[in-house]
Amino acid sequence: MHSTSVAKAKPVASSSTAKSTEPVKWTPKSIRTGLIARKRGMAVLWNDQGVRIPVTVLQLENCQVTANIRTVRRDHTEYHAVQVAASDRPAKTTTKQMLGHFNKAGVPPKRIVKEFPVTPDAHIPVGTKLSAIHFVPGQFVDVVAKSIGKGFQGGMKRWGFHGLAASHGVSVSHRSSGSAGNCQDPGRIWPGKKMAGRMGGEQITVQNLAVVRVDSALDLIFVKGNIPGADDAQVMVRDAKKKMNALSAHNQVKGLYEKVLPKGVDDLPFPAGTEELAKTLPAIIEAPAYRRSPFTPLE
Numbered sequence: 001m002h003s004t005s006v007a008k009a010k011p012v013a014s015s016s017t018a019k020s021t022e023p024v025k026w027t028p029k030s031i032r033t034g035l036i037a038r039k040r041g042m043a044v045l046w047n048d049q050g051v052r053i054p055v056t057v058l059q060l061e062n063c064q065v066t067a068n069i070r071t072v073r074r075d076h077t078e079y080h081a082v083q084v085a086a087s088d089r090p091a092k093t094t095t096k097q098m099l100g101h102f103n104k105a106g107v108p109p110k111r112i113v114k115e116f117p118v119t120p121d122a123h124i125p126v127g128t129k130l131s132a133i134h135f136v137p138g139q140f141v142d143v144v145a146k147s148i149g150k151g152f153q154g155g156m157k158r159w160g161f162h163g164l165a166a167s168h169g170v171s172v173s174h175r176s177s178g179s180a181g182n183c184q185d186p187g188r189i190w191p192g193k194k195m196a197g198r199m200g201g202e203q204i205t206v207q208n209l210a211v212v213r214v215d216s217a218l219d220l221i222f223v224k225g226n227i228p229g230a231d232d233a234q235v236m237v238r239d240a241k242k243k244m245n246a247l248s249a250h251n252q253v254k255g256l257y258e259k260v261l262p263k264g265v266d267d268l269p270f271p272a273g274t275e276e277l278a279k280t281l282p283a284i285i286e287a288p289a290y291r292r293s294p295f296t297p298l299e
Helices: 003-008 096-105 155-159 241-254 275-279
Strands: 035-046 052-059 064-072 078-088 110-117 140-146 151-153 197-199 203-215 220-224 234-239 284-286
Touching: 035 078, 035 220, 052 203, 064 096, 064 110, 110 234, 140 241, 155 197, 203 241, 234 241
Parallel strands: none
Antiparallel strands: 035 052, 035 234, 052 220, 064 078, 078 110, 140 203, 140 234, 151 197, 203 220, 203 284
């Protein structure tokens, strides 16, 4: 967890049903599940140094685990994944097949179901409700979403072409793409040629975005920067493959144990950040600024 949340954590009464064995801890080789969130829009935050940070607000809508998947491939290796669903919907608008699936998992009908590959030690009990505390302020995440559709666009807007001259010698062809063909050999357009066409409406992944703040009371995740998609669109959030998973395993092998996790992040909730865990921590957790204040004059 984040170092600032450990100091403010409040104890929880021990129950008689608690297991005596210690919980599974996160390791640099572990890959956790992701979450399904809804993009609420952009806002602005100021850190403890007064620096303005543009953020995108993501909100969880009753995100629950619906299945744990284990598949044996032809080469006898195993594929493990956690199926997550979010955003409740009326039962009358849900197909009977999906109603049976949700009833088996013991969760209400959902609008969106996604699958996240995990390691064998990261499976989560079916029906578990996930919280925004799953991501720790200070860590990095990848966000997958469908970009806003732009319709049919020309070469200049779609690919950033310079266009033709804007003054002399050009007649009604200023934004034209120009010649796109070849000679008699090959006598055709090569596949993948950059031309005018439909733009946007594609799945885009934005990598290595920093988590600035987490609000477990409202299930809000504040991510630094912008992400694709329109407001109120469903997005998938997971641990960053490069700056979290790959870098943690790399630094662990090299013996750089202090760099296994980002600065200020002591541990990650494993196998996931649940609603029960959120009740033991402060409602709002922010990542402090670790750089020199830009308002302090240089000596």
